[in-house]
Amino acid sequence: MRSRLTRILLALQLLGGAAPAAERAHSEAIAVVVGTESGVPEVTLDALRELYLRRRRVWPDGTRVIPVNLPVDNETRKSFSKRVLGRLPQDLSGYWNRLYFDGIQPPVVLRTPEAVCAYVAVEPKAIGYMRRDEVDRSACRILFVLPE
Amino acid sequence: MRTVIEVCRRAVATVPLALLLAASALAEPLVPGVTRDPSGVGIVFPGNLWISGDATLTLDAPETQPTTFELDDVSLLARWEPFSRLAFFGELRLENLFEVVEHEGVITSGGILEIERLYAETLLTPQLSLRVGKVFTPFGLWNVISRGPLTWTVEEPAITENVFPQRATGLSLLYQKTWQGWSFDATVYGPAQNQIQFRDTEDEGLDSGLLFGGRVAAGRDFGPAFASLGLNAAGFTRRESREWAAATGLDLEVYAGGHEITGELTYRVPTAGGRTTHGLYLQDAIPIVRTLYGVLRFEYFRRPDGPAATGQLVGLFWRPVPNVVLRADYIFGTRRLENFETGFQSSFSLLF
Numbered sequence A: 001m002r003s004r005l006t007r008i009l010l011a012l013q014l015l016g017g018a019a020p021a022a023e024r025a026h027s028e029a030i031a032v033v034v035g036t037e038s039g040v041p042e043v044t045l046d047a048l049r050e051l052y053l054r055r056r057r058v059w060p061d062g063t064r065v066i067p068v069n070l071p072v073d074n075e076t077r078k079s080f081s082k083r084v085l086g087r088l089p090q091d092l093s094g095y096w097n098r099l100y101f102d103g104i105q106p107p108v109v110l111r112t113p114e115a116v117c118a119y120v121a122v123e124p125k126a127i128g129y130m131r132r133d134e135v136d137r138s139a140c141r142i143l144f145v146l147p148e
Numbered sequence B: 001m002r003t004v005i006e007v008c009r010r011a012v013a014t015v016p017l018a019l020l021l022a023a024s025a026l027a028e029p030l031v032p033g034v035t036r037d038p039s040g041v042g043i044v045f046p047g048n049l050w051i052s053g054d055a056t057l058t059l060d061a062p063e064t065q066p067t068t069f070e071l072d073d074v075s076l077l078a079r080w081e082p083f084s085r086l087a088f089f090g091e092l093r094l095e096n097l098f099e100v101v102e103h104e105g106v107i108t109s110g111g112i113l114e115i116e117r118l119y120a121e122t123l124l125t126p127q128l129s130l131r132v133g134k135v136f137t138p139f140g141l142w143n144v145i146s147r148g149p150l151t152w153t154v155e156e157p158a159i160t161e162n163v164f165p166q167r168a169t170g171l172s173l174l175y176q177k178t179w180q181g182w183s184f185d186a187t188v189y190g191p192a193q194n195q196i197q198f199r200d201t202e203d204e205g206l207d208s209g210l211l212f213g214g215r216v217a218a219g220r221d222f223g224p225a226f227a228s229l230g231l232n233a234a235g236f237t238r239r240e241s242r243e244w245a246a247a248t249g250l251d252l253e254v255y256a257g258g259h260e261i262t263g264e265l266t267y268r269v270p271t272a273g274g275r276t277t278h279g280l281y282l283q284d285a286i287p288i289v290r291t292l293y294g295v296l297r298f299e300y301f302r303r304p305d306g307p308a309a310t311g312q313l314v315g316l317f318w319r320p321v322p323n324v325v326l327r328a329d330y331i332f333g334t335r336r337l338e339n340f341e342t343g344f345q346s347s348f349s350l351l352f
Helices: A002-015 A021-027 A045-052 A075-085 A089-100 A113-122 B002-027
Strands: A030-035 A066-069 A126-131 A140-145 B043-045 B049-062 B068-083 B086-101 B105-108 B112-123 B128-136 B167-179 B182-194 B209-222 B225-238 B244-256 B259-269 B277-289 B292-302 B309-321 B324-333 B343-351
Touching: A030 A075, A030 A113, A045 A066, A045 A075, A045 B167, A066 A113, A075 A089, A075 A126, A113 A126, A113 A140, B112 B167, B167 B209, B182 B225, B209 B244
Parallel strands: A066 A126
Antiparallel strands: A030 A126, A030 A140, B043 B049, B049 B068, B049 B343, B068 B086, B086 B105, B086 B112, B112 B128, B128 B167, B167 B182, B182 B209, B209 B225, B225 B244, B244 B259, B259 B277, B277 B292, B292 B309, B309 B324, B324 B343
16 A cells, blocks of 8 residues: 555556646755865865855965865755855855955856866865766765755 | 935946956956956065055035045055065055035045055964054954945944044954864054044044053854854053043944844043943844845044934945945934035945
8 A cells, every 4th residue: 555655656656747847856865075185084064164265265274275166056055055155056146255355265166066076076175066967977075965 | 416416426426447456457367477366366476475455435425514535545455475484565545636616516636645664574483463553443343444435334333533543553462262162362563553543522633642551352153143242442542641531332343143243342542531421232133135235324423522312224235246346325413513424425446
């Protein structure tokens, strides 16, 4: 009885089509990645917030951190920003304006998850994020997956 | 009246040309090794040298003063990070280059060049940094971006102007920490101040002396909103006297639903007793469409030598491309003060 109910629910879900992109991205697991050659062993959610707000700009060994963002209209970026930074990208404009006056730049932006993976693979100081199913494990190492 | 129309006509004629220049600057490819800042403003050279700048044209039509159109200031900002834990920052500002005043015509003074900020910064730990040099006094929210073109309004709130020392020279220690979703910020600074009008009398003029102060702030997410509250305190004295004054304050920022709500409350206590200078502002930057924002502000300000004034500001902030900012404000007020002028103000800023 229970498995029949599950099958019906699954069929209804398939008939209903895909969820809206924003909803889907928000519920999907986001993986935080570094290159396979990176020496970064772990990063906490608090540390990730500091890195992406540029409040912290060096790794514990003193090397420069290069946080990498996806484009501002990317659904994964919006979801990451909401979950990690507590605000959508457009809500941070005043914050970045303030940092601009100290010459501190926001994270670099790469257009696609593939580009992020390719970049962190060759730049051991870089850190990025993407949907878990988009991670190229031959080039990137998952540090942790954001809780859904 | 004809002069006002002429001033406005010249100002309006300048805007399309500047927009065209800005757009072409954005489209222009940079040479190899030189990249544009991810924000769209500023250029990064090899060796971690970042350079940016801005120029602002303003058109002021106060209710009780002649209309003016001026090249308000031209700024150059540079940050160089030779090592990951060491940075140098400088800001040069050229002010009052030329002005067109109603009934008076064009006034050119050759400009005044000022070193607005100049400091070295070293990261002692990932959370703790030390700045040595001249900085904007980290008192409240507004003063640290001062008169930059990216403030939401052309005119700063009255309570942020000449109530506490606006620049500090010496040491600044900054601590930033995120813990369990909370953001903590702390800053202490001293020992010198730069150019604060110490007393509210004209004959005292500008002076400099000693300054010590600090700010602590804590913030966190509350559901879909982020809120932060800061406490400020500074003590300062003229170089020739041993009398100290103190300024204390609260600042608040809230981000919710695209709104950016900021506010400050400041009290300045005179040394030899008497009335305080105090005031507050509360401002909401409201997203209208894409990069166009509406701005509402309420202000209250009381100097020691007169009754209080209240004011309201209605404004627009538009950033059509990253290196162009257009602002227009109208200030209503119950009383005119030197730094609380009612009327219309607008500005056009180009950033590179």
